[in-house]
Amino acid sequence: MATSEKSVMLVAIDDSEHSFYALDWTLDHFFTPFAPNSPYKLIIVHAKPTPASAIGLAGPGAADVLPYVDADLKKIAARVVEKAKEICSAKLVNDVIMEVVEGDARNVLCEAVEKHHATLLVVGNHGYGAIKRAVLGSVSDYCAHHAHCSVMIVKRPKNKH
Secondary structure (H helix, E strand, O other): OOOOOOEEEEEEEOOOHHHHHHHHHHHHHHHOOOOOOOOEEEEEEEEEOOHHHHHOOOOOOHHHHHHHHHHHHHHHHHHHHHHHHHHHHHOOOOOEEEEEEEOOHHHHHHHHHHHHOOOEEEEEOOOOOHHHHHHHOOHHHHHHHHOOOEEEEEOOOOOOO
């Protein structure tokens, strides 16, 4: 890698406040204070679920619903990307690549790391308990074990009441 070439940092986003917090935190700590001299090229990736995975393909008639589910997932993806752009713009970070890739987030993120030769993957932490994490699976846990780069898991501070 040439010394003038920037390392790639991938930030994973979904439609959760946890992922937007992770993006915000990352921009504050790696981009804004140093802009435009950050050592990283920023790529933001949103994994859009497949319509079939979103409804679980339960029984006859499921195929009739798929186009509607897909349209909703596309709207959600557009909102997620728009919000990420707004966060970046508010921090004056404009040199950003946004990607929406259909598929399971675990696979999408690990494949994006390979595709872009990322040196760092940033993910938010949903803060699920052990049971929910066991049922849903933890994207951050999966990526920490399978991505071929360092993985930073950004946790939101506990709310102070």
